Amino acid sequence: MSHDAIIVGGSYAGLSAGLQLARARRRVLVIDAGIRRNRFASHSHGFLGQDGRAPDDIAADGRAELMDYPNVTWQVGEATSVQRDGEGFLVTLRDGNVLAARRLILAGGVRDELPAIEGLAERWGRHVFHCPYCHGYELDQGRIGVLAVSPMSIHHALMLPDWGSTTFFTNGVFAPDAEQLAQLARRGVVVEPDRVLSISGERVDINLADSRSVALDGLFVMPRTHQNSPLVEQLGCALVEGPMGLYLQTSETQETSVPGVFACGDAALATGSVALAVGTGARAGTGAHQSLIFR
Template sequence: MMHDVIIVGGSYAGLSAGLQLARARRKVLVIDAGQRRNRFAATAHGFLGQDGQAPDVIAAEGRSQLMEYPSVTWVQDSVLQAATAPGGFRVHTQYNGGFEGRRLILATGVVDELPALEGLAERWGKHVFHCPYCHGYELDQGRIGVLATSPLAMHHALMLPDWGSTTLFTNGVFTPDAEQQAQLDRRGVRLERTVVTRISGERVALELADGRVIQLDGVFTMSRTRLSPLAEQLGCVLADGPTGPYLHTNETRQTSVAGVFACGDASLAAGSVALAVAEGVRAGVGAHVSLIHG
């Protein structure tokens, strides 16, 4: 069976793209492995009409609404390979074999590669975060730490005083120059140069190499992000983002490969539910228009 569009990834961006195509009565196949990037967080914020809602509830309601359209098929699986094929594209899944579609939307998201610090991974999305707009308000103007993984920690450090009393832990990664130090001073950011050796506590406590323990209400840090290998298999051009590569797209969200579109965290140098939904609309509409005009 030739689908009009295959969407790889059934989280917020993929669901949003699928909805546009389903409403255009196109045959849509969504293939999803069930690994939402924000699955570690209890609540999602900054998304109008869903502020404070559990991420899995938002995703489940979106899927339920999408599956009301009879032209949509859902397959729970992982896509291992993608390639061009006569008339479009062919993807191969781990358990359900191959599928073909005239257009392909990559809504695969990204994988966060976290700093290798004991105690961090189990607190990711709970007390250790990457997005101030998503989680800063809930810290109630408390004590906030910024754990540097690169000089880009300055970005977090200069933003976060709007959400609470902020300390930048340089962690042996970099030393602010005179201009950066002046910026930190203007924002009231404290500087801690001692290396962090471990995160502990029921909430979050940073243990330092000199034996001190600093209690905080939340920590922000930058992960490295990794894309699905499908983009490379298809030959899509990538752009360099602050935390890792992402898919380069045009205004219709088509990649450098004709007929392949991308949306969500895989095609943005930032991540949030609201942005993913918005970009999914653009990719779904872009794919539909390309089908009309060939």
């Protein structure tokens, strides 16, 4: 059976997109591999009505709401390839199953590439974060670190003092110029130029090359992001270079550069959060629906 839309990715953005299409009484298929980007975090913050809840619980409630609609099908699996089929698309799963739809919504998210520093990955989502709005408040104005991964990290360092006393570990990545140092000083940021060797301790102890250790309550770092879904490259969707990596270029209706293909969530955002993912999902769902009518 051909569906009106296939949504690749069943996390927050994909669920939100599916809900709009389901309520428009369209036949919707969600393909989900079950790997959410925020699976490492115990609590999600900054999403109105869900602040402080476990990410698993938010996703489970969203799926239950979506699956209440009889015109929605859920397929556990990984979409590995896609091809045009007239005005629609054929999506092949890893198990060889081929599924057809008139529209395609890419909501597969991104994967994070973290700095190769011993002890960092083990603390990701618990004591090491990338989004101050998601996790800064819970540090209770404590000791915060920012680990530089590029010159863009200075923006992180200038933001974080609103959440606590901040130390900027430039780690040999770049040396702030005089103007940047003045900006950091005005914000009360301590600049630590020594190289970071490892992270240890119950929370975050930064071990430096000169044998010093700096104890923190939390550390922020901008990971390098990569598109999760191979369908992005196969379709030839245009990408935009953001501060953390490439993300999908979309229109006001979340349509990509490929007609009939929409995108939402972290895959289509320069920087992501649950609230933003849900918003773009709603736009992608309504955009895909209206494209079925007006073209």
